[in-house]
Amino acid sequence: MTAPDDAELARLQAEAAEAALKLAQAKAALAAAQAEAARSSTGDATSRPPAPAPTESAPTESAPTESAPTESAPTEPESEGPLGPADIAAITKGYTFEGTTLDLGALMNGEPLPSAQIRIPLGMLNRHGLVAGATGTGKTRTLQGLAEQLADKGVPVFAADMKGDLSGMATAGEPSDKLLARTRALGQDWKPEASVVEFFALGGVGKGVPVRATVSGFGPLLLSKVLGLNETQESSLGLVFHYADANGLALVDLSDLRAVLTYLTSDDGKAELKNLGGLSAATAGVILRELITFADGGADVFFGEPEFDVNDFLRTAPDGRGIISLLEVPGVADKPAP
Known part of the structure; x- marks a missing residue:
């Protein structure tokens, strides 16, 4: 190892001297800061005024302050019905469908809820349905x-008008303030409109188009039910229909059927009666x-010609709406008399 030359030695000595100077300056600055901190602490303690001695004062009653009345924000009245928000939401979702629907009205929860529409x-x-409720509901x-909504969507409708209540569909309704207020409460935009309606009457008993059927078209099974025949008499009546059909005898009304039975129970028809197999004269007499x-009860007016065609009840109007066919029943509801 060689000794450093004079120049290198001088440089190292200069750097050491500079470092010693900086160290001395740092120590001096630290001492000055400590002294200043000590003086500040002593000055605050001597300049702070002494705390006043506690004095007992008589209790004073503060005057009540009157606060300004605050106006609360209006809140939506809660429904008085038994259903909660979750129930209403579930019912609304259950009656919400895609595609064409029929409106039944709004959900009732004490009051109608226009946002909860009931639709099918x-x-x-094409399924069976039941509409039940007390009188006036x-x-x-x-x-x-x-019926009106089905017809409006192009579906023909057939209905038996038991009391004449459905005949009003043929004329447009009369608007009123009460009616419009009610429909608005249900969320409906009601407009008066008449449906295309045709009236029919059984056997012509009423103001509608007469509806009749032939005895042959009515058939032995249904006629036996109407007459209240037992199984033996029902099968015997079927043999009578078979005899008339085999011999080309048209059974148009009840008089035709009575004529066939009268012939079979007469002396001239006894041979024919035996050929029917099992039809006794006593059974034929009961029928x-x-x-x-x-017939005496008034049922004979239903049988005759021309015979109705079921397709007459399944028609649409020129504008595409379904025709509502109403069958008048009040005139024959109690016939035959019990």
Whole structure:
């Protein structure tokens, strides 16, 4: 190892001297800061005024301050019905469908809820349904609304008008303030409109187009049910229909059927009666008596020609709406008399 030369030694000595100077300056600055801090602490303690001695003062009653009345924000009135928000949301979702629907009205929860509409899909109208309720709760109006909406969507409708309540669909309704207020509360935009309606009457008893059927078209099975025949008498009546059909005898009305039975129970028809197999004269006589009673009760007006065609009730109007066919029943509801 070689000794450093004079120049290198001088440089190292200069750097050491400079470092010693900086160290001395730092120590001096630290001492000055400590002294200043000590003086500040002593000055605050001597300049702070002494705390006043506690004095006992008489209690004073503060005057009540009157606060300014605050106006609360209006809140939406809560429904008084038994359903909560979750129930209402679930019901609304359950009656919300895609596609064509029929409106039944708004959900009732004490008051109608326009946002909760009850609807059923048009495609479900081929199923059985029941509208039940006490008198005056809207059963007839519900059926009328269903019929009008079906017809408006091009679906023909056939209905038996038991009391004449459905005939009003043929004319447009009369608007009133009460009616419009009610429909608005239900969330409906009601407009008066008449439906295309045709009236029919059984056997012509009423103002509608007469509806009749032939005895042959009515058939032995249904006629036996109407006459209240037992199984033996029902099968015997079927043999009578078979005899008439085999011999080309048209059974148009009840008089035709009575004529066949009268012939079979006569002396001239005894041979024919034996060929029918199992039809006794006594059974034929019972059927004949029931037919006479049935006709005397007014049922004979239903049988005759021209015979109705079911397609007459399944038609649409030129504008595409379904035709509502109403069958008048009040005139024959109690016939034959019990």
